[in-house]
Amino acid sequence: MxxxxxxxVVQEEEAKVTKRPKSRxxxxxxxxxxxxxxxxxKKTSTAVHANRNHLYARSYAxxxxxxxxxxxxxxxxxxxNGFSDATKxxxxxxxxxxxxxxxxxxIQTRDLLVLDVDCKNGIxxxxxxxxxxxxxxxxxxxxxxxxxxxxxxxxxxxxxxxxPSSINCPGDGLDIRAYSGYILAxxxxxxxxxxxxxxxxxxxxxxxLVNLIYKNSAIQTEDIYHPKTDAPFSxxxxxx
Numbered sequence: 043m044x045x046x047x048x049x050x051v052v053q054e055e056e057a058k059v060t061k062r063p064k065s066r067x068x069x070x071x072x073x074x075x076x077x078x079x080x081x082x083x084k085k086t087s088t089a090v091h092a093n094r095n096h097l098y099a100r101s102y103a104x105x106x107x108x109x110x111x112x113x114x115x116x117x118x119x120x121x122x123n124g125f126s127d128a129t130k131x132x133x134x135x136x137x138x139x140x141x142x143x144x145x146x147x148x149i150q151t152r153d154l155l156v157l158d159v160d161c162k163n164g165i166x167x168x169x170x171x172x173x174x175x176x177x178x179x180x181x182x183x184x185x186x187x188x189x190x191x192x193x194x195x196x197x198x199x200x201x202x203x204x205x206p207s208s209i210n211c212p213g214d215g216l217d218i219r220a221y222s223g224y225i226l227a228x229x230x231x232x233x234x235x236x237x238x239x240x241x242x243x244x245x246x247x248x249x250x251l252v253n254l255i256y257k258n259s260a261i262q263t264e265d266i267y268h269p270k271t272d273a274p275f276s277x278x279x280x281x282x
Contacts, residue, residue: 094229096139099147102227103130108152110224111138111145115231125150125224146230155205155247155255156219157181157196158189167193167215174213174254184245187228190235195225198247205247205255212254220255 092100099109108128111120120142121127128150129135139145159167175181187195200220207223210216219225226232228239 093139093143095145095147096136096143098227098229099135099139100132102147102149103132103135106130107227108150109135110148110150111142112148112226112230114142114144114146115234116146117148117226117232119148119224120145125152125222128152128224147227148224148230149227151207151219151223151225152221153200153202154220154244155198155200155252156223156225157198157251158193158217158219158225159196160189160191160193160215160217162191162193165215167213170213170215174251178250178254179248181251182245182248183242185240185242187225187237187239189237190232195219197244198251199244200247200252203252205252208255208258211258212251218255 099111103109108130110125110128112118113120119125119127120138125148128148159171161167171181181196182198185197187197189195205218205220207220208218211218226237228237230237
């Protein structure tokens with residue numbers, strides 16, 4: 043057991059960390075974010091403390107998700123290249139959360155299609171969903187996540203096709219987080235309110251939803267190809 047002198051030294055060191063000036067803390071986070079590769083090249087001197095956010099980040103990576111850290115209680119990435127820095131490498135993830143234990147956990151949506159339903163500014167995205175389902179059919183049951191604003195993420199796979207991220211598409215109160223995007227994931231917070239994800243398996247996105255996204259985006263569908271067949275994506279579209 044440690045004697046009183048050693049206990050006092052440990053307490054003083056802990057106090058230095060918790061009372062570190064904000065500007066210095068911010069600088070260290072950016073140093074961490076710009077050199078994540080160091081975690082795979084050598085052992086970091088920063089002790090890894092597996093708190094809740096860190097454990098969730100590791101869990102998502104083990105499930106196959108690409109993970110990145112965001113500022114605590116924020117959607118802003120802590121890494122200089124944003125979603126492009128996302129990784130499944132547990133050593134890099136350990137390095138990130140060792141340097142900023144309270145970092146929000148984000149998931150890159152490059153190989154996903156996330157239908158982000160918002161309820162704010164007088165717009166109810168769930169009403170838009172009901173109107174679309176009445177016209178095209180029910181959305182397949184899939185993994186979902188409740189958001190702090192009262193909205194919901196519907197998380198789908200995309201059959202190895204490229205789906206563009208977009209805003210207010212395919213309707214009011216609906217955003218798409220897909221290629222070139224990311225979402226915050228449980229147990230991240232915004233304004234102190236939690237994201238909460240269920241345990242349902244991820245289903246394939248319905249083709250009618252993918253079709254609507256392209257019809258309402260600026261991307262020309264003739265230029266999008268299916269990686270497995272190299273067939274024009276337009277061959278998968280329906281004329282609604």
